[in-house]
Amino acid sequence: MRLLRQGVAARRQQDPGPGGPYAVRHDHRRAARPGRRGRRLRQRRHRLHGRGGRRRYRSRRREGRGGRRVKAARFHEFGGADKLVVEDVPVPSPEPDQVVVRIAASALNHLDVDIREGVSRFPFELPHTPGIELVGEITEKGSAVGDEWRVGDRVMPYLLATCGSCRYCRTGRESLCLTPVFAGGGYAEYTAVLARQLVRLPEGLDDVDAAATQIAFATAWHMMFTRGKLQAGETVMINSVGSGVGSAAVQLAEYAGAFVIGNASTEEKLDRAKGLGMHEGIDYTKEDVPERVRELTGGMGADMVIEYVGGDSFQFGLDSLAKDGRMVTCGAHAREVVDFDVIPFFRQQHTVIGSFVFNRDEVEKVLDLAGRGLIRPAVHKTFPLDEAREAMETMESRAHFGKLVLVP
Numbered sequence: 001m002r003l004l005r006q007g008v009a010a011r012r013q014q015d016p017g018p019g020g021p022y023a024v025r026h027d028h029r030r031a032a033r034p035g036r037r038g039r040r041l042r043q044r045r046h047r048l049h050g051r052g053g054r055r056r057y058r059s060r061r062r063e064g065r066g067g068r069r070v071k072a073a074r075f076h077e078f079g080g081a082d083k084l085v086v087e088d089v090p091v092p093s094p095e096p097d098q099v100v101v102r103i104a105a106s107a108l109n110h111l112d113v114d115i116r117e118g119v120s121r122f123p124f125e126l127p128h129t130p131g132i133e134l135v136g137e138i139t140e141k142g143s144a145v146g147d148e149w150r151v152g153d154r155v156m157p158y159l160l161a162t163c164g165s166c167r168y169c170r171t172g173r174e175s176l177c178l179t180p181v182f183a184g185g186g187y188a189e190y191t192a193v194l195a196r197q198l199v200r201l202p203e204g205l206d207d208v209d210a211a212a213t214q215i216a217f218a219t220a221w222h223m224m225f226t227r228g229k230l231q232a233g234e235t236v237m238i239n240s241v242g243s244g245v246g247s248a249a250v251q252l253a254e255y256a257g258a259f260v261i262g263n264a265s266t267e268e269k270l271d272r273a274k275g276l277g278m279h280e281g282i283d284y285t286k287e288d289v290p291e292r293v294r295e296l297t298g299g300m301g302a303d304m305v306i307e308y309v310g311g312d313s314f315q316f317g318l319d320s321l322a323k324d325g326r327m328v329t330c331g332a333h334a335r336e337v338v339d340f341d342v343i344p345f346f347r348q349q350h351t352v353i354g355s356f357v358f359n360r361d362e363v364e365k366v367l368d369l370a371g372r373g374l375i376r377p378a379v380h381k382t383f384p385l386d387e388a389r390e391a392m393e394t395m396e397s398r399a400h401f402g403k404l405v406l407v408p
């Protein structure tokens with residue numbers, strides 16, 4: 001599987017597409033050439049990082065803060081969990097448009113594993129401190145950060161460092177930004193983030209729950225409501241309800257008034273999901289999923305399938321759809337290239353919808369719901385920063401239900 005992923009990644013590197021997640025690398029290359037587009041990018045980088053652009057930005061970050069050192073778990077080369085080491089690093093200093101955050105909790109995601117293995121298809125420089133989902137407190141502000149943010153504010157950065165100026169950013173569709181960057185830095189005691197990425201935490205939500213909320217719930221929200229347009233009274237089937245996104249999707253679908261069917265590999269995971277609002281569960285290791293979905297829906301099938309597993313799940317998801325049903329997909333860890341039976345797809349007028357991360361206002365919505373206690377992030381276990389490697393190994397074992405969270 002990994003070989004396949006690397007093969008696909010290698011092809012992508014030879015032929016980066018015109019947009020999407022590859023735009024970062026693509027634009028840097030173009031920026032090196034003369035021309036209007038390159039000049040515009042240099043001007044933007046100049047605005048972001050001051051004279052000298054990215055080079056100065058990096059060197060200033062290395063200098064740190066008066067020699068004070070803090071802990072970060074990072075890797076110097078791509079590979080297995082053993083590449084992750086906890087090291088002393090300088091406290092980051094903020095650029096004019098950044099704040100420094102003392103991290104209180106940082107959730108793990110499967111993307112962290114892909115990034116560490118070097119198969120994420122996103123460009124990263126080494127050494128890299130993973131961690132894309134953190135919460136904490138502002139300890140220092142850059143000179144250009146306004147009064148809307150104060151030292152001591154409890155915040156989380158929105159997942160992507162977006163440009164803030166492309167047509168998608170300007171219309172609240174940051175998940176489509178032309179030059180998005182996964183900043184990382186969460187497996188640490190401190191990190192620096194762009195002030196315009198910040199989202200304020202509601203008072204009723206503690207740090208660990210907040211860290212476990214953003215990616216799982218906002219991803220599920222984006223898939224079901226923004227992309228899939230789920231309606232009350234519809235039937236939704238959620239693949240692998242034991243995952244962070246799965247357990248979030250169960251709660252949001254139930255909250256929205258849908259009939260919720262979920263599948264998982266163990267009775268224990270199905271029981272946990274029932275506790276979160278799932279109405280019917282299917283053990284996909286023992287039962288035929290499409291057949292069981294039809295039994296549960298009077299022969300009709302599901303109006304919507306939430307899928308992010310890939311491999312066999314993609315096909316049994318499609319086979320579980322009612323006529324005119326739609327399947328929303330946002331991942332493929334089990335297998336990225338799948339067979340696709342075209343005949344039932346067009347005869348039953350199915351739709352497959354792609355979904356990528358989420359927008360900023362969706363994060364604010366799910367944080368608000370979590371702060372009011374209307375949704376509950378499933379946290380499997382917390383780990384101290386020194387055990388970041390064990391936390392990653394637990395994530396890779398897939399034996400957990402819900403999120404794993406580092407507490408530096």
Ligand SMILES: [Zn+2]
Nearest residue numbers: 163166169177
């Ligand atoms: Zn943008």
